[in-house]
Amino acid sequence: MEKMMRKVYIMLFILLPIIFVNYTSVFAMILQYDGQTYEYTAQPVKLRVNGETVSTDMPPIILNDRTLVPARDVFEKLGAKVNWDEKYKQVYVTYANKVIILTINNKTAYINGITSELDVPAKIINDKTMIPVAFVAKGIGFNVSWNEKTRVVSIQDKNMVVVDDSKVVLGYATYYYDGDKTSYNSMVNNKDVLDEVITHTYTVDGLGNLTGLIPTNQIDFAKANNINLKASVTNQFDSEVAKKLLESTENRSKLINNILVQMKKYGYSGICIDIENVYAYDREYMTRFMKELYETLSPIGYLVTIDLPAKTYDNKTAAWQGAFDYEGLAPYADQFVIMAYDEHYPQGTAGSVASAGWVEKVVKYAISIIPEDKILLGVAAYGYDWSTSGTRSYTISKAYSVAAKYGATINWDTVSKSQYYEYTDEKGIKHKVWFENEKSLAAKLDIVNDYDLKGISIWALGYETQAYMDEIENQDWS
CATH class of the missing domain: 3.30.457.10 (Copper amine oxidase-like, N-terminal domain)
Structure with missing residues (x-):
């Protein structure tokens, strides 16, 4: 799920006085x-x-x-x-x-x-x-x-029993080919840290049909270890698929029915909607779909989660975020994963994957619209290597191994609270690498604590290091 982000510019809102709709x-x-x-x-x-x-x-x-x-x-x-x-x-x-x-x-x-x-x-x-x-x-x-x-x-x-408000740790589990154990191995190693797992399983087409490899080992392990299990539905960033799906009442209904079939068949507790790169003009249809989905699933006990692109204000015409009306969507999900990463993305200039200051601005906007106890902060366990020959994505371990290979010094940027380094490869091409690790993660966990969010969502299980997961396990959520 290598997310793209578009640069956003803070604008001043001129608000009419004494309007209390929200x-x-x-x-x-x-x-x-x-x-x-x-x-x-x-x-x-x-x-x-x-x-x-x-x-x-x-x-x-x-x-x-x-x-x-x-x-x-x-x-x-x-x-x-x-x-x-x-x-x-x-x-x-x-x-x-x-x-x-x-x-x-x-x-x-x-x-x-x-x-x-x-x-x-x-x-x-x-x-x-x-x-x-x-x-x-x-x-x-x-x-x-x-x-x-x-x-x-x-x-x-004072006499009311205080409900356990410990934070939720959710991990996305990928399964790209038969026998892929990358995320499964992470689940096994971190079963005591993970509260929830979303299997990145289903791809939807414009007609509402679902396809995907079923990660039976992930499903069975989660159930055996009391890890709350959900599945995700993605459009693979295809705007035309999203358009055809969302603009049709028949296609939306078909998808909802197909989701129900799969959840019952494999024993999922809920669904995560990961439909991205939606045309901004389909904003109303995106909200309508989530309303229909939630009103179908919630009364029969299924949980609904949606992945939301990060933003610091509501630009209704923005190419990447415009279709996602935080206010309109707020009533129609149990959890909102704010994908607060790819501040700097593969097609753009080199920089922090998720600078602490930017993430905090994203969170401030999100909680102004959505209750904080519904929000999971999306955290990255990867990095990017930018050069004139293209951009590569790295797991945390890969970022360290590339630095070691080329003798690069890993630096800490005190402003973004991120790790980075530069190197020149065998062909004389200069590279800039920015990546997340346990140190940069700690700054995000502080934000979760400070703003009393529901928890975190990791993209993706198997990309992390043990030190990264230890930072989560040892976190004081007080």
Whole structure:
């Protein structure tokens, strides 16, 4: 799956104020309170209540470093009663044996009659009663936490059992010819690290037919070792195949039916859609297909995953990414693999496969649209060798062996947090090699941690070294 990426250019979005269709992507709005009108340009804040993302008509906002949320929308979800006293401009929040009273624009609050001083008082903003979430939630006995990276406020019932939030480690297993054991051997060696495996098995044609070699050894091993097993469907980067498939209701339906047949036959728990290089004008059809697929598979217990091209903003006409509407797709998959690699690709100029700064920008955009607990960060276990005679792809081990052969010094780029080297071959041709390894991987794992993503997805099993997998196994996901 040697992905191509197109260079992207950051553009500024001019956003209309007070549009809350999807406030997670809004970066400017107009706020009206205290008789004044203000432009609010802070990055949006997300809210989680007992582990679930909560959407409100009026989004949370931050004033003087304190997060205010709509009183009724949020606290009634916690089981509290919220009442309003129009005469005294007071809001009452009652939960169990606690009563909190807040007065609009008054920093004095009461918890069971005992006074407390607020940093920021309750306010009426855009006709919504907004109250300081941390003060009230803690006051009625809930835990409250703030993640600065993801800008997520989490409210958790102290008595609620905390679900295991350990990260998912997924690996793609290739099977290019009968008897190919490259990925199988990696599965065997890393069975204690892998939570999920996607077999890179099926190729779809424009009519929805599936073909592919069945990796029975991979399937049997995964089942025997409690590794969650899924299969992938690819169009082999063929835009015309994708066009013919996606634009036809009949062909989409046929593919969905064929996927069901294969999952039942081989005992897969779900499917991964790896349809790439889709024409940008097929954007609506791509979303429609995923909706149809998800609404067919999810009710009967199958999991749906989709591979998404990395991007830092939504360019609807971009050749490589334009067809993938993150917002439109968000409801129609259980997992989203963000393929955050091939920042520099074979047909382009030499450079980092996945620089840490670029990956972080990709993640920031993704989590502004898709819940982070659905996102797996795609990580590469390979590199590229660029020269005037063409570009070659290397596994990590191959990258090291080529460097050794030509006596090249392997360097560490502190900006991209990537390994690279240069050498001249027997014909006098100069080469530039950039590759991923355990050291560059560590920077990506930090991003997964910092942004509280669901986990990682490795392309591909068998390309990695033991040191690479050890970095994952030894990672502190706290």
